[in-house]
Amino acid sequence: MSCQTVVICFMGLKKFSLLYN
Known part of the structure; x- marks a missing residue:
């Protein structure tokens, strides 16, 4: 999984x- 921007x-x-919390 690579993200274009931090x-x-x-x-x-x-x-x-x-959402999970």
């Missing part, structure tokens, strides 16, 4: 974390 990756992880 911001997108971070936002994605945050969103996933919120």
Whole structure:
């Protein structure tokens, strides 16, 4: 899994974390 931009990756992880949490 490679991310084009760190911001997108971070936002994605945050969103996933919120959804899972």
